[in-house]
Amino acid sequence: MWRPRSRRDARGMSVIEVGALRKSYGGRAVVDGVSFAVEEGEIFGILGPNGAGKTTTVECVEGLRIPDAGRVRVTGLDPVADHEAVSRVLGAQLQESELQAKLTVREALELYAAFYPRPADWRPLAERLGLTERLGTRFGKLSGGQKQRLFIALALVGDPRVVVLDELTTGLDPRARRDTWELIEDVRAGGVTVLLVTHFMEEAQRLCDRIAVVDRGRVAALDTPAGLIRRATRSTVISFTPSAPLDEREVAALPRLASVVHQDGRITLGGTDETVDAVLTLLARRRITAHQLRVTDATLDDAFLDLTGAES
Ligand SMILES: Nc1ncnc2c1ncn2[C@@H]1O[C@H](COP(=O)(O)OP(=O)(O)OP(=O)(O)O)[C@@H](O)[C@H]1O
Numbered sequence: 001m002w003r004p005r006s007r008r009d010a011r012g013m014s015v016i017e018v019g020a021l022r023k024s025y026g027g028r029a030v031v032d033g034v035s036f037a038v039e040e041g042e043i044f045g046i047l048g049p050n051g052a053g054k055t056t057t058v059e060c061v062e063g064l065r066i067p068d069a070g071r072v073r074v075t076g077l078d079p080v081a082d083h084e085a086v087s088r089v090l091g092a093q094l095q096e097s098e099l100q101a102k103l104t105v106r107e108a109l110e111l112y113a114a115f116y117p118r119p120a121d122w123r124p125l126a127e128r129l130g131l132t133e134r135l136g137t138r139f140g141k142l143s144g145g146q147k148q149r150l151f152i153a154l155a156l157v158g159d160p161r162v163v164v165l166d167e168l169t170t171g172l173d174p175r176a177r178r179d180t181w182e183l184i185e186d187v188r189a190g191g192v193t194v195l196l197v198t199h200f201m202e203e204a205q206r207l208c209d210r211i212a213v214v215d216r217g218r219v220a221a222l223d224t225p226a227g228l229i230r231r232a233t234r235s236t237v238i239s240f241t242p243s244a245p246l247d248e249r250e251v252a253a254l255p256r257l258a259s260v261v262h263q264d265g266r267i268t269l270g271g272t273d274e275t276v277d278a279v280l281t282l283l284a285r286r287r288i289t290a291h292q293l294r295v296t297d298a299t300l301d302d303a304f305l306d307l308t309g310a311e312s
Pocket residue numbers: 025026030048049050051052053054055056057
């Protein structure tokens with residue numbers, strides 16, 4: 001099986017440093033003072049609504065955009081001034097348009113491997129990504145999911161110290177998405193640092209050691225997934241179908257209530273354990289039965305909604 005070279009001994013140092021990063025387009029600040037540091041061997045997620053400035057931020061890390069202000073370092077190097085040296089340690093997922101339609105999967109892997117001084121063996125990498133059967137297929141004939149897997153392979157073929165993956169599983173079916181997650185965990189197990197831009201809460205919660213929630217060009221919160229969930233005002237969610245309508249004023253007066261959603265006769269309340277206790281007491285007092293009662297812990301989705309006010 002494909003394994004990245006182990007670099008665990010290098011843990012403990014910041015591989016990526018972003019400090020007070022700013023970038024404007026036409027006088028509009030799309031990245032407005034973003035700061036974070038990614039440690040060696042970490043999977044660090046950047047999560048945020050559309051247009052939050054995530055891609056602009058990671059493109060500054062890759063040296064593809066020149067910041068207006070702030071400091072960016074990758075393994076201590078400036079991605080703009082030391083672009084060549086950075087491209088030897090950093091693997092980035094490509095955009096579709098960067099590959100020619102006539103290039104086969106094998107040719108693309110060989111070509112990209114040739115760019116690096118110590119490339120990974122691309123064969124087990126292709127195997128791990130389910131591309132072995134497609135080695136002779138031209139890029140233009142690949143499905144969306146196959147193209148996506150090829151881009152991941154090309155990001156890893158240089159055996160980078162740090163890899164930047166922007167929307168890596170978009171377009172993949174659930175099975176391929178899970179396989180890709182396992183691959184990313186393998187990559188990290190070898191000590192490779194992963195900077196991941198994602199829209200998928202489940203992906204962020206499962207993979208990331210820490211997440212920067214970016215909103216309107218700023219870091220709204222930076223924490224572990226569990227830490228972000230703890231910050232959510234709705235740490236517990238209770239839902240049920242009441243046997244009789246509830247009094248809206250009594251519902252609104254529940255302690256620590258963060259959200260109320262009515263749908264198809266079902267009511268879903270976000271809050272804390274205190275909210276849950278109070279609603280159960282209220283139901284008992286009014287002799288209302290709660291059918292299909294469910295109490296669940298908040299998810300990263302709830303934290304994201306609280307932090308950004310945006311639907312994921
Ligand atoms: N080259 C550019 N010229 C002008 N505006 C740009 C340019 N690149 C990005 N923008 C704008 O900057 C904002 C942030 O874009 P960016 O792609 O960084 O956001 P994002 O968080 O990655 O969004 P998404 O999740 O939709 O990809 C957007 O409003 C976008 O339209």
